[in-house]
Amino acid sequence: MSIQDFVRDASRWMQDDGPHSDIVISTRIRIARNLVDHPFPLLADDAQSEEVLEKVRTAIETDEFQEKGHGHFEFLTLRDVSDVDRQALVEKYLISPSLVEHARRGAVALRDDEEVSIMVNEEDHLRLQVLMPGLQLQESWKLATEVDDLLESKLNYAFHERYGFLTACPTNVGTGIRASVMLHLPALVVTQQINRVLSALNQVGLVVRGVYGEGTEAVGNLFQLSNQITLGQSEEEIISNLDSVARKIIEHEQAARHFLLNENREVIEDKIARSFGILAYARRLDSKETMQRLSDVRLGIDLDVIKGVSKNILKELMVMTQPGFLQKYHGAELAPGERDWRRAELVRERLQMDKGHI
Amino acid sequence: MICQECNQRDATVHFTKIVNNTKQEIHLCETCAREKGDAMMKSFGGPGFGTNPFGEPTYSFHNLLSGLLGYEQSQTPMSKGIQAPQAGPHRCSTCGLSYPQFAQLGRVGCADCYKHFAPHLDPLLRRIHGGATAHTGKVPERSGGLIKMKKQIEELRHELQTKIQEEQFEQAAILRDRIREMEQGIGNGEGV
Numbered sequence: 001m002s003i004q005d006f007v008r009d010a011s012r013w014m015q016d017d018g019p020h021s022d023i024v025i026s027t028r029i030r031i032a033r034n035l036v037d038h039p040f041p042l043l044a045d046d047a048q049s050e051e052v053l054e055k056v057r058t059a060i061e062t063d064e065f066q067e068k069g070h071g072h073f074e075f076l077t078l079r080d081v082s083d084v085d086r087q088a089l090v091e092k093y094l095i096s097p098s099l100v101e102h103a104r105r106g107a108v109a110l111r112d113d114e115e116v117s118i119m120v121n122e123e124d125h126l127r128l129q130v131l132m133p134g135l136q137l138q139e140s141w142k143l144a145t146e147v148d149d150l151l152e153s154k155l156n157y158a159f160h161e162r163y164g165f166l167t168a169c170p171t172n173v174g175t176g177i178r179a180s181v182m183l184h185l186p187a188l189v190v191t192q193q194i195n196r197v198l199s200a201l202n203q204v205g206l207v208v209r210g211v212y213g214e215g216t217e218a219v220g221n222l223f224q225l226s227n228q229i230t231l232g233q234s235e236e237e238i239i240s241n242l243d244s245v246a247r248k249i250i251e252h253e254q255a256a257r258h259f260l261l262n263e264n265r266e267v268i269e270d271k272i273a274r275s276f277g278i279l280a281y282a283r284r285l286d287s288k289e290t291m292q293r294l295s296d297v298r299l300g301i302d303l304d305v306i307k308g309v310s311k312n313i314l315k316e317l318m319v320m321t322q323p324g325f326l327q328k329y330h331g332a333e334l335a336p337g338e339r340d341w342r343r344a345e346l347v348r349e350r351l352q353m354d355k356g357h358i
Numbered sequence: 359m360i361c362q363e364c365n366q367r368d369a370t371v372h373f374t375k376i377v378n379n380t381k382q383e384i385h386l387c388e389t390c391a392r393e394k395g396d397a398m399m400k401s402f403g404g405p406g407f408g409t410n411p412f413g414e415p416t417y418s419f420h421n422l423l424s425g426l427l428g429y430e431q432s433q434t435p436m437s438k439g440i441q442a443p444q445a446g447p448h449r450c451s452t453c454g455l456s457y458p459q460f461a462q463l464g465r466v467g468c469a470d471c472y473k474h475f476a477p478h479l480d481p482l483l484r485r486i487h488g489g490a491t492a493h494t495g496k497v498p499e500r501s502g503g504l505i506k507m508k509k510q511i512e513e514l515r516h517e518l519q520t521k522i523q524e525e526q527f528e529q530a531a532i533l534r535d536r537i538r539e540m541e542q543g544i545g546n547g548e549g550v
Contacts, residue, residue, distance in 0.1 A: 036469055039453045043467040123465070145496065152498045158469035161505050163483075164493025166472050168465040170479065171486050173472075175495040205488055231483060232490020 001074050001112050003081055007088035007328055011114040011131070014092075014315040018134015022302050023250050025182040025222065025315055026133055028093070029140040029239075031148060032167045032176035033126040034158040040168040041102065041121045049105035049121050053077070056120045059154035060109045068150055070143075071111045073118070078103040084333070087324030093131060098122055116147055123168050124176075126151065133315075135250075137179060137243045141235060164231065174231030179239050181246050184314070186221040186299045187256035188249075190268070197252055198223070205229045206245055220291030220318065225249070261303060272300035273358050280351050285344040290321050300358075309356035317350060361387035450474040511540050 013026050034040060038052050057075050059065060066072060078086060078099065086103060089095045094114060099106045099122045107120040119127040128151070130144040158166040164174040172178070188194040198208050209224045225246060227238045260268045275296035279285075285293075298314040300306035319325060321343045327334050330342050361369045367387035448457035455467035457475060466472065472479065483491045497506045514537050521530040 034469060039468045040466065042463065042465055043453050043455065148496075149499060152500060156500075157498050159498050159505070160469070160472055160493075161508075162492050163472055163479075164495060165498075166466075166469045170464075170466070170482060173483070174487070174490075174493040177495075229487045229490070231487040231493060234495040236495075238495075 001072070001110075003076055003085055006074075006076075006094065006110055006114065007085045007092075007325075010316050010319070011092055011094070013115070013131050013133040014319060015312060016133045017312075018132060018136050020250055021134040021311070023184055023253050024135040024246065025184055026093075026131060027136045027140050028129060028131050028180045028182075029137070029144045030127060030129045030178045030180075031144055032124040032165070032172045032178075033128065033148070033151070034166055034168070035125050036156045036158045038125065041105070041123065041125065042168060044105075044121075046105060052125050053105065053107050053120050055155060056109075056118070056126065056151075057107070059151060060118065062154065065150055065154065069111065069116070069147060071113055071116075073109045073111050073116075075109045076107060078106040078108065084324055084327050087322075088328055091319050091322035091324050093319075094129075095119055096122060096127070099127075116143065118147070118151070124172070126155075135181060135243070135246060137181070137239045137246075141179070141239050145235070172230050175233070175235050175238065177230055177235050177238060178226055179242050180224050180226035181242065183223045183225060183246070183249060183253075184221055184295065184298060185223055185249070185253050186295050187260050188253050189221045190271075191256045191259060193252065193256060197249060201225065201245065204241065204245060206242060219288060220295040220314075222291075222295070222318075257299075257303065268299075268303070269305055272296050272303070272305050276300060276306055276356070276358060279347050280356075281348070282344050284340040285321075285347060286340050287321060287323075287343070290343060290347065291318060294318060306356055306358055309351065309354045313350065313354070317347060320350075321346060359385050361385065361390055363387070363390035448475070448478075507540060507543070511537055514540070 018024070018027070035052060035055065038044065039048055041049060041052075044052070060073050060075055078095075081089070081103075086095070086100045089108070090097055090100060092114070094110060094117045095108050096119065099108065099119050102121060105121045109118040109120070111117070115131060117129045117131075119129070128144060128148055130140045130147075132140050160166055165176040167173050167176050185194060185197075188197060201208055205228050206225055207228045208218075209226070210218045210222075225242065227242055229238070233241075275293040279290075279293050279297060294314050294317055297306060297309070298311060301309055301311045301313070320329065323334070323339055326339055326342050326346065329346060334342060359369045361367050362384065363386050367389065369385035370388050371386045371391035372383065449455070450467060450471045451474065452470035453467035455471055457478065460466055460471065460475060466475070480491045497509060499506075514533055518530055518533040518537065521527075521533060
């Protein structure tokens with residue numbers, strides 16, 4: 001596959017359903033690894049970075065890796081990828097904004113189905129990511145550890161008997177794992193229970209972030225829940241802890257949705273219908289409003305208030321209406337004002353495809 | 359209430375610190391609090407606050423982390439205000455990163471930094487990882503052969519204790535022999 005295939009279409013996690021996909025948008029496992037005898041990317045000069053990049057490229061391009069990796073991996077050096085394509089890869093969650101900052105020395109190996117990506121020379125030498133739709137923590141970990149083993153059979157990892165896998169930042173040391181689930185929690189937000197739920201999470205070693213990473217606010221009622229601690233717990237413990245908490249939150253959200261339908265039906269139907277109307281007819285949409293309206297529409301689909309619209313519309317459009325993708329879709333660079341116009345156009349077209357009604 | 363720093367003026371600034379679920383209350387007068395605050399700011403950033411030595415903006419989290427690291431050193435001489443970490447022997451001999459640089463960046467430069475900065479790392483890791491300083495998860499197949507074996511022996515020993523407590527002596531004997539065998543294996547250099 002070429003870079004153009006990766007930045008043109010929706011990823012599998014955006015199109016497929018997973019378990020609990022009425023509330024859990026996606027599951028992501030990321031593991032950080034470094035090679036021995038190479039300075040970490042922060043201190044590495046160009047030649048040293050290149051050496052790491054070539055070692056990883058050689059490992060990934062072996063027949064054995066390509067055979068056992070459950071699909072073809074395309075190795076892309078970031079300096080050969082245009083700015084707008086880099087941005088589109090970030091918007092699809094295939095690479096991190098931090099890799100783009102270090103584009104001069106960075107690379108990414110993407111599996112054709114985009115479920116696995118391996119970033120090279122980000123904060124650590126290797127950042128392996130598995131992204132699946134719905135709540136699939138165990139499945140994602142199984143795949144991640146398999147690909148990790150495959151890499152380890154070809155590369156010498158920096159590992160310390162007591163500290164575990166060594167990472168550039170001490171917050172990742174040990175397992176190097178960051179497991180996260182993206183949750184859509186509109187009913188908990190509207191019933192004002194969300195803060196109570198979220199504040200309890202810190203006590204069990206979990207953190208909540210906005211969808212676009214550290215320090216971002218929750219847009220579109222989407223919350224990213226992930227483990228804080230990477231040392232002193234096994235990967236399985238970390239994952240099952242996150243899994244059980246996610247399931248608890250799902251129960252709370254479901255209860256809140258029932259409550260809304262039973263006690264506040266008119267109010268919530270009105271909110272959903274208004275947002276549906278705006279998305280279907282508006283001529284200008286900024287990204288924040290788009291996310292808020294999409295969240296309402298998605299809730300409407302889940303509650304069967306809106307009929308005939310695919311529930312994947314939230315996942316698809318939250319990525320496709322981002323600036324990088326909009327410009328790919330339009331085929332030209334867009335000024336911020338123009339983007340709002342084009343975004344509204346794209347949303348209208350997508351809604352018309354499904355012929356939804358209330 | 360009297361300031362716990364100078365023991366003279368009235369304490370007007372109160373803050374609560376929670377480390378590993380241990381709550382510590384600190385009461386200071388305004389003068390001492392300001393001194394501490396200035397020193398905190400110094401250890402937080404000093405020159406280049408907000409950017410790393412490469413001119414790239416650092417994440418707020420790394421700033422926070424370096425704050426923790428700077429504070430780490432300053433806690434011991436509690437009575438004499440806060441000293442900025444000093445350069446000196448605290449330098450990784452492999453990559454050359456000094457402890458103050460590590461404190462500023464919030465990130466290490468290479469794998470060996472973990473060995474060089476080990477004495478400073480444990481308290482930090484405890485703070486970040488809820489009291490833990492040792493890895494209990496996955497061990498890499500190839501590079502961790504010996505470590506893996508040691509872990510298995512550890513697990514077998516644990517099992518052996520359980521069997522003894524349950525008075526299942528026959529099974530305990532089997533386990534004991536297996537442990538002995540594995541230990542001999544390590545002694546002969548297997549699995550390295």
